[in-house]
Each structure stands twice: as structure tokens, then as C-alpha cells.
Amino acid sequence: MKLVFMGTPDFSVPILDSLLDAGHQVAAVYSQPPRPAGRGHKEQPSPVHAFAHGRGIPVHTPKSLKSPEEQAAFAAIGADAAVVAAYGLILPQAVLDAPRLGCLNVHASLLPRWRGAAPIQRAIMAGDAATGVTIMQMDAGLDTGAMLLSESILLLPDATATWLHDMLAAMGARLIVEALEGIEQGSLAATPQPAEGVTYAHKLAKDEGRIDWRQSAAEIERKVRALNPWPGVWFDLGAERIKVLEALLVPQDGAPGTVLDEHLTVACGRHALRPTRVQRPGKAAMSAGEMLRGHAIPKGTVLG
Structure with a gap:
């Protein structure tokens, strides 16, 4: 399948890697622009940007996707689907509609619980007994799209954000490959999220x-x-x-x-x-x- 991948932090790298290992053609990667980092405050590419560059994949780092020019450039790729994992930018409707099969999001919670930016940390802080990963068909809302696949993991009393981050990244990497296969074969149907149980994982301060x-x-x-x-x-x-x-x-x-x-x-x-x-x-x-x-x-x- 011809894909666009959209992601930024370490969490997203195993997911991109799994798509390549599964034989998908990742035609382009979108990631947030390089940011100053380290003692010298030199601009550094994001983990996804660096990984994609090392694999020879074209990387786009727009500050926004709102302009008609950026939207036209995205559509011109002609992707079958876009896979989004912790990208960090809002996708306008024109971008959501551009791929033939739409945009799929790898979200690190059991939706509709912990929609938003920091689901891993919020689940631990709240003392949740379990969390997981949801593969979602994206719409214009904040993590409100219909669900394609999900899998849960128990949160033991000593679970740390670092441990959970790595477990859910690996889980998401496996589930997104399964979801793309199901969509391609027509064997996977999206289910609307329940109206009950919605919580928001606000950005960490x-x-x-x-x-x-x-x-x-x-x-x-x-x-x-x-x-x-x-x-x-x-x-x-x-x-x-x-x-x-x-x-x-x-x-x-x-x-x-x-x-x-x-x-x-x-x-x-x-x-x-x-x-x-x-x-x-x-x-x-x-x-x-x-x-x-x-x-x-x-x-x-x-x-x-």
C-alpha cells in the first residue's frame, strides 16, 4: 500500500519501522519542524525525521497544513492511506480526505478514555487499571473518529511512563499493520466511539x-x-x-x-x-x- 506517515517523537519511530518491514511503500513522511535542543540550542530534527532520513524517505516539515499549497502538495502524493502517530499538528479536512482510504491514527489509549496529547501519563496519574492502543479512522474532531482495532494492557502498580511508552509503541506498531491489512481486504469495519466514558489527556505542563x-x-x-x-x-x-x-x-x-x-x-x-x-x-x-x-x-x- 502507498502510504504517507505523519509522526514526530520516539513513540512514532517503531510504528514507521513496522510499516516498512511489512512491505508498505512509505512515499513521504511528515514531521514537526526541527527544534533547538541541547546546550548549543542547535536545531535538531525530530526522531521520526532522523529515522526517515536514514531510510531515504522524503521528509516534509511544514509548520502548518492549513495553506492550499500544503494541502495540494499532500494530495499530489496520491497515497492510499495516511498513518498518523503523535504528529502534533491538526489535520484539516482537505488533508483527511486526500488519501483514498483516509487517515488512520495510532492512539495510546483505549478510546474514548484519554483523548488528547498525553494519554500515557494521564492513565498512570489517574491510577487506571488498564490502558492500551486504539487504531482510529480520523475525522475533524480531537480523537473522536471511529475505531478499527484496539488492544489493552494491564497497568501494574509499578508501571512507569517510560515502560508504558515502549509497550504501547510496540503494540501500536503491530496493530497498525493488522488494521491496514484488514482495510485493504475489506474485512475490518469501523465502530463509532461510545458516548460514555470520554476523558481528555491534556498536554503536560x-x-x-x-x-x-x-x-x-x-x-x-x-x-x-x-x-x-x-x-x-x-x-x-x-x-x-x-x-x-x-x-x-x-x-x-x-x-x-x-x-x-x-x-x-x-x-x-x-x-x-x-x-x-x-x-x-x-x-x-x-x-x-x-x-x-x-x-x-x-x-x-x-x-x-
Whole structure:
């Protein structure tokens, strides 16, 4: 099948790779424009852009698809279908209509739960028991199109965003190949999304990582697993911002934000949290014990 692939981050790369391995002709790749990155703030291509370039596939990086010129260029490719995976730009109706079989989206949730930009992190933060991938026939709404395939995965109590990201990327890579085969053979029918159970996975903001010790320890621990590596979870200790990379729940109580013992167990709105892996500004990640040996935080300290 002649395809256009539209994606930007690491999540999208295994999906593009699977399409190539399955023998599809990826005639063009669309990705967001290069962005400044690293210490030198030099413009860097997205992971999808770099991968496609390495495979010799033409890459387009428009800032928008709203202009008639961009829409005409997209239509001129003559694709049978477009596969979209975390592209990051809105597709106008003219783009949605251009491929013969439309545009298929690989979405990292069990729709209609967690429509939107950050479904992986939101599922962990909410304490969902399961999540998954949905292959959807795109329409003009925000992740509102009819569903072609879905598959679920259990969210274990220690599931992290990094682990879930990789599991769902691999799942999406497999399901999109299956969906394209079903569409081509006429054996796969789209099903409208249920009207009930809609939630929105709003884009992550940097300040979401600040710990509010008034929340329950369980809520904070889920944030630690969901928001690393970005935007990260932290608390203020004097002038320093201490990142919490891993943490344990402890069945103790006290005034929220108060250090309860020499192991950095901190009282929360309900129960307590014990950071076990942390990072000081400009330092490598370390165990909490290592940090405390060189930078003691006495019992009774109230953290910001």
C-alpha cells in the first residue's frame, strides 16, 4: 500500500519501522519542524525525521497544513492511506480526505478514555487499571473518529511512563499493520466511539511536576512514575530543586511536607512518601541514602 506517515517523537519511530518491514511503500513522511535542543540550542530534527532520513524517505516539515499549497502538495502524493502517530499538528479536512482510504491514527489509549496529547501519563496519574492502543479512522474532531482495532494492557502498580511508552509503541506498531491489512481486504469495519466514558489527556505542563504534599502519598507516587523523565517531579529544599525519580509509599501520617525520619519519609495529605532515587541540580541521579549522607535533611524539616 502507498502510504504517507505523519509522526514526530520516539513513540512514532517503531510504528514507521513496522510499516516498512511489512512491505508498505512509505512515499513521504511528515514531521514537526526541527527544534533547538541541547546546550548549543542547535536545531535538531525530530526522531521520526532522523529515522526517515536514514531510510531515504522524503521528509516534509511544514509548520502548518492549513495553506492550499500544503494541502495540494499532500494530495499530489496520491497515497492510499495516511498513518498518523503523535504528529502534533491538526489535520484539516482537505488533508483527511486526500488519501483514498483516509487517515488512520495510532492512539495510546483505549478510546474514548484519554483523548488528547498525553494519554500515557494521564492513565498512570489517574491510577487506571488498564490502558492500551486504539487504531482510529480520523475525522475533524480531537480523537473522536471511529475505531478499527484496539488492544489493552494491564497497568501494574509499578508501571512507569517510560515502560508504558515502549509497550504501547510496540503494540501500536503491530496493530497498525493488522488494521491496514484488514482495510485493504475489506474485512475490518469501523465502530463509532461510545458516548460514555470520554476523558481528555491534556498536554503536560512544566509546573505539574511540583509536589504538593497536601495530596495523598498515592497520588504523588503516581506522578513520580508518570512524569519522569519530563517534566519531572520535584520539591524545593532551600534554594535547591530536588527531583524525585523513584519513591515508595509508607503507611505513616503527619503534617503534610514534614520529614518524619532519617530516611526522608515525608508526610502527605494521607500517608507518607519516601523518595528512594533523587537528583540534585547539576548532579547525577543517586539513591536518597547517598544524597542524605552528604546533604542531611533532619527529621522535622518542612519541605516546600
